[in-house]
Amino acid sequence: MVENKNYLNIKKVNIKNNLHPWFITGYSDGESSFSIRLRSSPRSRLGIHISIVYSIGAEINSENKKLLKSVKYYFEEKGSISKCGNMYSYEVSSIKKLKIIRKHFENFPLQTTKMFYFQLWCQVMDMIENKDHLKKEGVLKILSIKSVFPKGLSKVVIKSYPDIVPCSKPTIEFCRKEINPYWITGFVQADGTFGLNWTKQKRMVLGYTCQPQFRITQHKRDLILLKRIIKTLGCGNLVKPSISRNEYNISVGNIKDLSEIIIPFFKKYSLYGAKLLDFNDFFKGICIIKKKEHLTIKGLKQLKILAYHMNTYRKWK
Numbered sequence: 001m002v003e004n005k006n007y008l009n010i011k012k013v014n015i016k017n018n019l020h021p022w023f024i025t026g027y028s029d030g031e032s033s034f035s036i037r038l039r040s041s042p043r044s045r046l047g048i049h050i051s052i053v054y055s056i057g058a059e060i061n062s063e064n065k066k067l068l069k070s071v072k073y074y075f076e077e078k079g080s081i082s083k084c085g086n087m088y089s090y091e092v093s094s095i096k097k098l099k100i101i102r103k104h105f106e107n108f109p110l111q112t113t114k115m116f117y118f119q120l121w122c123q124v125m126d127m128i129e130n131k132d133h134l135k136k137e138g139v140l141k142i143l144s145i146k147s148v149f150p151k152g153l154s155k156v157v158i159k160s161y162p163d164i165v166p167c168s169k170p171t172i173e174f175c176r177k178e179i180n181p182y183w184i185t186g187f188v189q190a191d192g193t194f195g196l197n198w199t200k201q202k203r204m205v206l207g208y209t210c211q212p213q214f215r216i217t218q219h220k221r222d223l224i225l226l227k228r229i230i231k232t233l234g235c236g237n238l239v240k241p242s243i244s245r246n247e248y249n250i251s252v253g254n255i256k257d258l259s260e261i262i263i264p265f266f267k268k269y270s271l272y273g274a275k276l277l278d279f280n281d282f283f284k285g286i287c288i289i290k291k292k293e294h295l296t297i298k299g300l301k302q303l304k305i306l307a308y309h310m311n312t313y314r315k316w317k
């Protein structure tokens with residue numbers, strides 16, 4: 001019996017990617033949400049049903065579905081993957097199953113300010129377990145917690161509970177040290193871009209130019225984290241792309257850093273899903289530029305084909 005079980009496990013590992021725990025956290029830091037859901041429930045005593053959910057989304061295509069299946073596999077096959085608009089969503093919503101999710105993030109903590117919401121979400125989990133969410137004071141406390149979440153409380157809820165005071169956010173001491181490389185890959189899976197930026201430019205001899213760039217975009221509240229990523233990678237500039245938006249980019253645009261640091265890094269700590277295909281095309285583009293073939297018409301054409309078939313241009317069957 002035991003041998004049989006082992007055999008099954010090995011087979012499963014071969015079928016699905018065995019994701020690194022820090023990859024799971026990095027990917028979640030960029031793409032997941034820890035949410036508190038409220039639903040009106042006329043049959044219950046307080047008229048409100050409260051639940052909590054962990055979810056992570058990815059654009060609809062076959063490669064990303066494989067990635068979400070691997071995430072589900074990592075979380076012991078708990079939860080389900082569904083389609084919503086042009087996104088897949090992996091969701092876990094029962095308290096029993098969410099305990100596995102919570103344990104993971106306690107062992108491999110979130111690095112972005114999403115950590116605040118995770119901690120508040122855990123408080124709500126404890127309250128639901130203690131059945132406090134079925135008491136008036138419990139409901140009020142959960143509403144005050146939910147009101148500080150990005151989506152906050154709906155107008156309907158505010159109308160029914162006008163006196164809710166937002167809870168204070170937990171204070172978290174953020175680390176400034178280097179960061180686990182698998183976390184970086186997970187985060188880039190969610191919020192990183194590899195672009196070849198092939199554009200017309202009159203002043204160039206051949207009339208076109210290709211300016212490859214690796215980029216990570218994040219809200220300014222995670223500026224310390226962006227600096228940690230730069231420190232760990234050993235390259236990258238911090239850029240504020242627009243005055244009006246509260247965002248910062250880590251940008252790497254020079255060929256030396258791209259070919260000697262960025263490419264080897266993501267070859268060692270692999271991406272998955274559609275992002276891996278974009279990275280592979282980016283790598284091909286960098287090779288063309290390194291060989292100075294971008295100074296020929298043939299090389300420029302090859303770069304154009306790559307640039308117009310990656311990222312948002314990628315076609316899926």
Ligand SMILES: [Ca+2]
Pocket residue numbers: 029030031190191
């Ligand atoms: Ca994000």
